[in-house]
Every structure is written in structure tokens, then in C-alpha cells.
Amino acid sequence: MKTALITGASSGFGEATARLFARHGYRLILVARRLDRLKVLAETLDMPCHVEALDMTDTSAIDAFVNGLPAEWSNIDILVNNAGLALGTGPAQEADLTDWHTMINTNITGLVTLTHKILPIMVKQNSGSIINVGSIAGNWPYPGGNVYCGTKAFVHQFSKALRADLAGTGVRVSTIEPGLAETEFSIVRMHGDKQKADGLYTDAQPIVAEDIADMIFWLANVPPHLNVNNLEVMPTSQAWGPLNVVKNSDAADDA
Ligand code: NDP
Ligand code: 8X3
Numbered sequence: 001m002k003t004a005l006i007t008g009a010s011s012g013f014g015e016a017t018a019r020l021f022a023r024h025g026y027r028l029i030l031v032a033r034r035l036d037r038l039k040v041l042a043e044t045l046d047m048p049c050h051v052e053a054l055d056m057t058d059t060s061a062i063d064a065f066v067n068g069l070p071a072e073w074s075n076i077d078i079l080v081n082n083a084g085l086a087l088g089t090g091p092a093q094e095a096d097l098t099d100w101h102t103m104i105n106t107n108i109t110g111l112v113t114l115t116h117k118i119l120p121i122m123v124k125q126n127s128g129s130i131i132n133v134g135s136i137a138g139n140w141p142y143p144g145g146n147v148y149c150g151t152k153a154f155v156h157q158f159s160k161a162l163r164a165d166l167a168g169t170g171v172r173v174s175t176i177e178p179g180l181a182e183t184e185f186s187i188v189r190m191h192g193d194k195q196k197a198d199g200l201y202t203d204a205q206p207i208v209a210e211d212i213a214d215m216i217f218w219l220a221n222v223p224p225h226l227n228v229n230n231l232e233v234m235p236t237s238q239a240w241g242p243l244n245v246v247k248n249s250d251a252a253d254d255a
Pocket of ligand 1: 008009011013031033055057082085135178
């Protein structure tokens with residue numbers, strides 16, 4: 001029986017991924033800060049689950065979590081590095097520096113710290129799949145994306161460089177890079193303004209969490225001789241817009 005470790009399993013993509021992997025017979029290690037939600041989720045799953053509260057911004061807690069895993073939970077076949085967030089949509093010059101640090105500490109430092117702890121386990125097994133949740137924001141900049149875009153660009157390139165190092169070990173690394181998806185993501189990004197968050201999704205036919213869970217499951221289960229490097233997915237309703245050109249006359253209008 002394979003074991004999958006999923007971060008950010010209390011909501012959105014992580015929760016849907018936990019449900020899907022459990023339906024396919026995986027044992028699950030589920031972490032997030034909201035332990036109450038993880039416990040409720042685990043009770044609904046028909047597979048053995050190990051749940052723990054873990055704040056991905058706390059590097060010593062990540063260390064203690066992996067070191068403290070009970071022996072029967074210490075062989076990890078799949079790592080889904082999903083926990084993450086965006087905070088704010090305004091221009092960089094108006095952003096809250098604390099929000100920037102929280103995104104960096106969660107989306108980058110937390111992800112690399114956990115990955116660093118799990119890599120030796122997978123290399124020793126000569127097998128494993130690491131699936132990192134990036135974003136279209138890592139490939140395509142947009143106004144207000146600033147540090148969030150930067151963190152997801154890190155996830156993209158870190159994943160590819162990991163692959164280069166892991167060649168020959170049997171350990172695979174993939175990134176999934178979704179576009180507009182309806183989860184709690186935008187409520188968090190808008191600092192709790194649910195009405196504003198809901199407005200983004202109205203009539204947009206966004207990605208739903210189960211779509212991403214399906215793709216994560218597929219990435220983890222392609223034949224062993226294949227590694228999908230990255231998978232970018234948008235809702236059909238979403239596409240690129242024209243590049244912005246600010247004319248001198250616009251600047252004059254603003255003055
Ligand atoms: P949700 O807000 O629904 O879920 C985010 C998850 O991350 C929650 O389980 C949350 O758990 C966890 N998390 C956040 N901060 C921390 C932390 N400090 N420590 C531990 N866990 C944390 O959003 P999504 O499911 O949409 O987001 C999942 C991933 O997908 C993120 O990496 C996000 O950047 C990415 N993404 C989302 C897109 C979207 O449009 N929805 C599109 C592209 C990528 P808890 O609060 O309990 O700690
Ligand atoms: C979230 C997707 O398009 O809001 O990662 O940046 S987007």
C-alpha cells in the first residue's frame with residue numbers, strides 16, 4: 001500500500017487530492033494548520049490517515065514533524081507540496097511587507113524545507129514522486145502578482161533543477177500550474193473579503209479542486225519510465241491579454 005504526504009490538506013486542492021488518493025487505496029499523511037479540519041476529513045476517508053497540525057512557515061516544526069513520524073508512516077511514496085497562498089492584489093509599491101514574507105516563507109521556504117527532509121527517504125527507496133503545486137502566476141506576470149508570481153516561478157525552476165539532480169535515482173518531480181480555480185484561495189488573498197473573492201468566479205467556469213486532484217493523481221501514476229515535468233492548466237474561459245503599454249498621455253492624465 002502506497003503512502004502519500006499531502007500538505008495543505010485542510011481545504012481546496014489538498015483536500016480534494018486526499019479524497020481521491022484515499023479512493024484509490026493510498027494511506028495518507030495529511031498536514032495543515034487547521035487540525036480540526038484534517039480530523040474531520042480523515043474520519044470520512046476509508047484509508048488509514050495520519051494527521052498533524054503543521055505550519056509550513058515554521059522550519060523547525062517541519063523538521064520535528066518528519067523526525068517524529070511513527071515508523072509505520074516513515075516511508076513516503078508521494079509528496080504533494082500543495083500548501084501555499086497569495087496575499088494581496090495591489091501594486092508592489094502599496095503592498096504589505098509582512099504579506100510578502102508570509103508568501104515567501106510558505107510557498108518557498110516551507111516547500112524546500114519539507115522537500116529537503118523527504119528527499120533522502122525517496123532516494124533510499126529508489127522511487128518516489130514529488131508533485132509541486134505551482135501556478136500560471138509563475139509563468140505569466142500580471143499586475144498585483146508581484147511576490148506571489150515570484151514564489152511560483154521559484155517552484156517551477158526549483159522543480160526542474162531538482163529533476164536534474166535526481167536523474168537516475170528513480171525519484172520523479174512534476175509541477176502542476178493551475179490558473180483560476182475556485183477554492184478558499186481568493187478569500188485568503190483578499191484578506192477574508194468573500195464577496196470580492198466570489199466575484200472573481202461568477203460566470204467564469206473556473207477550475208474546481210477535483211480537476212486538480214485528478215491531474216495530481218495522473219502525474220503520480222504515469223508509467224515509471226516517464227516524468228511529466230510541468231503541467232499548466234487554465235479554465236477554457238481564461239487566456240492571455242494584451243501587454244500593457246502606458247503612454248505619456250496616460251501618465252499626464254493621472255497627474
Ligand atoms: P486553499 O486556500 O483552499 O488551500 C490552501 C491550503 O494551504 C490550506 O489547506 C491551508 O491550510 C494551507 N496553508 C496555507 N498556509 C499554510 C501554512 N503556513 N502552513 C500549512 N499549511 C498552509 O487554496 P488552494 O487549494 O487553491 O491552494 C493550494 C495551492 O494551489 C497553493 O499553493 C496555491 O498557491 C496554489 N494555486 C491555487 C490556485 C487557485 O486559483 N486556487 C491556482 C494556482 C495555484 P491551513 O490554512 O489549515 O494551514
Ligand atoms: C493562482 C492563479 O491566476 O490567480 O495561482 O494567479 S492566479
